[in-house]
Amino acid sequence: MKGPHNIFRMIRMGATLERTGAMPVVLDAFDAPRPLRILARTLVWPFQWLGKRGDTELPAPARALSALGPAYIKFGQVLSTRPDLVGGDLAQQLRVLQDKLPPFPSDAAKSMIQAELGQPVTALFDDFSEPVAAASIAQVHKATLRETGENVAIKVLRPGIERAFQRDIDVFYFVAGFIEIFSPGSRRLKPRDVIEHFEGVVKGELDLRLESASASEFAANTASDAGFTLPKILWEHSSRRVMTMSWADGVPLGDNDAIDALGLDRNELGTRVLQLFLSHALRDGFFHADMHQGNLKVAHNGDIIAFDFGIMGHIDEYTRRVYAEILYGFIKRDYQRVAEVHFEAGYVPADQDVDAFARALRAVGEPIFGMDASRISMGKLLSYLFEVTERFGMETRTELILLQRTMVVVEGVARSLSPQLNIWNVAHPIVEAYIKQSLGPRALAGDLIKTLQVVARFGPRLPRLVENALSAQAAERQQPDSSTKPLSYVAAALVGAGITALGFFVLAG
Structure with a gap:
């Protein structure tokens, strides 16, 4: 059933692109040949009623993707970072894409928090607010920790967003394959690779534990930066679909x-x-x-x-x-x-x-x-x-x-x-x-020490490496052309031994 569903969704996507005026821009970005342009616009023309008009204040490509929903909005944001793939003009138009959607009900957010953290919201937080920000993947609520009274921001994934994104990504792969078949010139842009890159970005954002880890690493790196601070991640109140941090x-x-x-x-x-x-x-x-x-x-x-x-x-x-x-x-x-x-x-x-x-x-x-x-x-x-x-x-x-x-x-x-x-x-x-x-010289010395430390780790394996080298050298001497490299393996082993010994000396020093 996935094939027919993808065909229908592709037609709906094409109808929205045509209705918003984005179709020519997209076809230009992928260097579509004239037959494909005629085919695409002919196929979707009878189905324009399926398309949406979107926000007329946005450029046509951004308007189309915004009308199609969260996955398409995020796709447009990712493409806006890749002018090497879609061209500078289209990337520029997609940069104005708004990542704001109507929030989902707070009761759904509370149910998500309870399912993820194992306790009702009222047991963990006081003053749980209505959404203060809503985007394509998640929304944010303000609350206070019941234990300490600290103000916090709680980021919650949209219910069912993982399944919705996977469904739309399947459509993107289907469309990419369609483009590669009917537009050989577009293959230089590697449409399927574009979708694979997008899928990797989205999967990282759909697991809030990964975002929490990024925030934690970023905070450790920048701890000594004057005039720069980050919210603290509260790991005990965070999970795959919920991330809690101090309020900024x-x-x-x-x-x-x-x-x-x-x-x-x-x-x-x-x-x-x-x-x-x-x-x-x-x-x-x-x-x-x-x-x-x-x-x-x-x-x-x-x-x-x-x-x-x-x-x-x-x-x-x-x-x-x-x-x-x-x-x-x-x-x-x-x-x-x-x-x-x-x-x-x-x-x-x-x-x-x-x-x-x-x-x-x-x-x-x-x-x-x-x-x-x-x-x-x-x-x-x-x-x-x-x-x-x-x-x-x-x-x-x-x-x-x-x-x-x-x-x-x-x-x-x-x-x-x-x-x-x-x-x-x-x-x-x-x-x-x-x-x-x-x-500078200090960096050069540091690089040398790092290199020697890596080499020194092979110390326990050195006897076996030398033995294998000697055995290989002996076997080669039985071959007619062995005279061309009589001591290559032994020399390599001895050099390795010297470097490893020097590495141990550096570590010991």
């Missing part, structure tokens, strides 16, 4: 009048939010990837408070170093070094011309440096950089796309606080400090 008192970071009323310096706040983001990305490799104004508050003492940890970004240490060197090279306008870093990291194929690449990078950087402070954007720089590197054969790196998208959002937050903020001046000390820490 403050004014929205986007409310400039309220910030001014508190007597806070908006220029300093804008500087701090941008520097905090860069520190988290470079220093920790773990950053809040949804840092818009709706997820940020300012406490009365001036602390920036972040919440909603459903989307977090990860960057490994090597990539962070490459990214920092690229940024630093642009800040110093050393385009030759930026080009060399791309080649050293293997981002650009070795058969390309490094000098030609450096000239292309100069064409990206120089116009930006010629702008006034209010127009300089590191996010736009990264966007232009990806366009250039793609022309030189660089493959898309998802983690950097997410970083670039978040950078654009954070810059927008900083600029809303202080329109004349100079992004380069703000970023310079953070990037420079990271470069000195991660690429």
Whole structure:
């Protein structure tokens, strides 16, 4: 029965896209050939009555997805972070997609809490409020802990949301397969891979234990960051479908009048939010990837408070170093070094011309440096950089796309606080400090110690490794061509022994 159901849902989806005017935009994004365009619009035309009009104030693609429901809203949000897949124009239109839906009844939330935590709401909380925020996956209530009187925020998944998302994801896979069959040109965008990426994101958000773990890790990483705080996760009142955390008192970071009323310096706040983001990305490799104004508050003492940890970004240490060197090279306008870093990291194929690449990078950087402070954007720089590197054969790196998208959002937050903020001046000390820490002599010594520690773990296996190497060498001597590498295995074993011994010496020291 799944096949017929998916066909019906696909027709309903197509009817809504057509009725809202989003169909041509989507077909353009996937480079659909003319026969597919005619087929798609012909199939859905008789069924337009099944479609919904949506919010006419939104761009057509966002209007269509909003009308289709929670899974489609979340899908649009995820696609807005992937301009490499859907193109910059469609990604930009989807960024305005509102993640706000009518709340579900509080009684349903209370039933969910009781089922998850094993006790009635009245036994755990007092003053349980009506929903204070509602999104596509969950909604939030305010309450006080009965034991301590502490104010808390309780995030509760929408009832049946897991099953609803799985049903819609099945439709997305069905549509992706349909597109790949009838639009060979779209295969370069890997529609099924797009859906797989979306499914991974959603499954992480549908288990609030994972979001709680992200919040806990983020709090540990940022504990010493001045002027930055996070709500505390209350694990004993949290589960798969319920997450309880301390209530964050403050004014929205986007409310400039309220910030001014508190007597806070908006220029300093804008500087701090941008520097905090860069520190988290470079220093920790773990950053809040949804840092818009709706997820940020300012406490009365001036602390920036972040919440909603459903989307977090990860960057490994090597990539962070490459990214920092690229940024630093642009800040110093050393385009030759930026080009060399791309080649050293293997981002650009070795058969390309490094000098030609450096000239292309100069064409990206120089116009930006010629702008006034209010127009300089590191996010736009990264966007232009990806366009250039793609022309030189660089493959898309998802983690950097997410970083670039978040950078654009954070810059927008900083600029809303202080329109004349100079992004380069703000970023310079953070990037420079990271470069000195991660690429200097001390960092080199640290890397060597880490390497030796890893190698030293093979110490107990060393006798067996040497024995196997000697046995293999003896067997090779029986072969006609054994003279070509008479001592290769023994030499490798002895080198390994020396490194392992040195590793033990380092550990012992």
